Amino acid sequence: MADVVVLSTSIVRPDRADSEPVKIHLTPWDLFFLRSEYPQRGLLFPKPDPETDIIPQLKSSLSLALTIFYPFAGRLVKTENENDETASFLVNCDGSGVKFIHASAKTVSVNDILKPVNGIVPEFLNRFFPANGVKSCDGESLITFQVTELKDGVFIAFGYNHMVADGSSFWSFFNTWSEICLTGVNRNKNLSPPLLLRGWFLDGIDHPIRIPISETVPPSSSPVVSSSLLQEKVIRFTRKNISELKSKANGEVSSDDRRISSLQAVTAHMWRFIIRNSDLNPEEVVHCKLLMDMRRRLNPPLDKECFGNVVGFATCTTTAGEMVGNGLGWAALEINKTVGLQTDEGFRVFAESWVKEPKIPDHVGVSNSVIVASSPWFNVYGNDFGWGKPIAVRAGPGNTSDGKLIVYPGIEEGNIEIQTCLSSNVLEKLSTDPEFLEYACVV
Known part of the structure; x- marks a missing residue:
């Protein structure tokens, strides 16, 4: 068992803050994540030069990055409306700062993470992530960081409030932070360009949105899958694998149909073989849920750099029998x-109907579902704080459930x-299925 020792805990505030804090009202898509645990990600780096004191550098550059991405340094404010037993939420960008933890795990090596026993993501890795079990509704710091120094490396991990930002916005912030730490300035040579906020873009819906107080607290009993029954492995698809899967999928559908993308082909391969190895009855309903960036799908479209949470769920539904009986292309x-x-129309119809009867999901995994999160297009491996680029990326235990697939770019371009x-039993079958492994490998 890895000993993780917390050396210090502090609050990092923006280098400067506006005298009049911006208040960000939350949309139905933000509030949808009210009970969601903080998503957690972490990057594994090589060990810096022993003479380099990385913590002051990380903190000072983080302070500058928070000056640009100021919503992250704010606080979630809940207002209870006693006249109708509802509550409203907003983000007050008051510069209160973010939590920063410095820890040490000197018994853990880089290879313990890169080459775990039987390919199973080790349990000790959970202790390298901050904000374990923290939900969006009760998180004080909208982001929490933990920097853990290993025997021969550094693990920089974070957990963030999904109501404030999605993965696209978070990685934009992280890229800026690493660039400032490396160079002292960001590529615009301006440490405080105006942040392009998503803003409020739903005409006809009053805000702040009022939610019944009963919906803002977790139910007394939520269905929970025992974590002891779950395991995690990293599955790799090479550029060659992906090209072959894409070609195979497109070859199995009519030329009149839409062209299958690389990610759709990879997702279909994962979904098919997870279902095939789950021993479900043919009539059982199965789902594939994909978190999608909706910025360019709205009308008018939002700028792709627009800060905020603009994700939607696309849910594909079929039966286990249909899945097993049809091919990759299908x-x-x-x-x-x-x-x-x-x-755009569907996105807005959802919002308009949701505000009439707000329901906050518990974000517990739905039976017989795979949920695809994150993106292979996020700039993960371009982050260099001054002692080298990352050598791996991992997800923490937050916001994870049976069937969760967290997608990253590979360290090699195109992977x-x-x-x-x-x-554990499904993952073991998947890991030894020769047809599945024809296009994939367990890291």
Whole structure:
């Protein structure tokens, strides 16, 4: 068992803050994550030069980055409306700062993470992540960082409030932070360019949105899958694998159909073989849920750099029998069609109906579902704080459930890696399925 020793805990505030704090009202898509645990990600770096004191450098550059991405340094404010037993939420960008933890795990080596026993993501890694079990509704710091120094490396991990930002916005912030730490300035040569906020873009919906107080607290009993029954492995698809899967999927569908993308082909491959190895009855309903960036799908579209949380769920539904009885192209085309249905109109119809009867999901894994999160297009491996680029990326235990697939770019250009959380017996079958492994490998 790895001994993780917390050396210090502090608050890092923006280098400067506006005298009049901006207040960000939350949309239905933000509030959808009210009970969601903080998503957690972490980057493994080589060991810095022993003469380099990295903590002051990380803190000072983080302070500058928070001056640009000021919403992260704010606080979630809950207002209870006694007249109608509802509550409203907003983000007050008051510069209160973010939590920063410095820890040490000198018995852990880089290879303990890169080459774990049987390929299973080690349990000790959970202790390298901050904000374990913290939910969006009760998190004080909208981001928490933990820097853990290892025997021969450094692990920089974070957990963030999904109501404030999605993965696209978070990685933009992280890229800026690492660039400032490396060079002292960001590429714009200006430490405080105006942040392009998503803003409020739903005409006709009053805000702040009022939610019944009963919906803002977790139910007394939530269905929870025992974590002892779940395991995680990282599945790698090489550029060659991906090209072959994409070609195979497109070759199995009519030329009149939409073209299957690389990610759709990879997702379909994962979904098919997870279902095939789950021993489900043919009539059982199965789902594939994809978190999608909706910025460019709105009308008018939002700028792709727009800060905030602008994600939607695309849910593809079929039966285990149909999945097993059809090929890769069929599954990929079902995903493709579902993605194509995510439009501005549907996004807004959901919001308009949701505010009439707000329901906050518990974000516990749904039976017989895979949930695809993150993106292979995030700039993960471009982050260099001054002692080298990352050598691996991992997800923490927050916001994870049976069937969760967290997608990253591979360290080699064109590769895709998927941190896969499944019940131990399904994951073991998947890991030894020769047809699955024809296009994938366990890291």
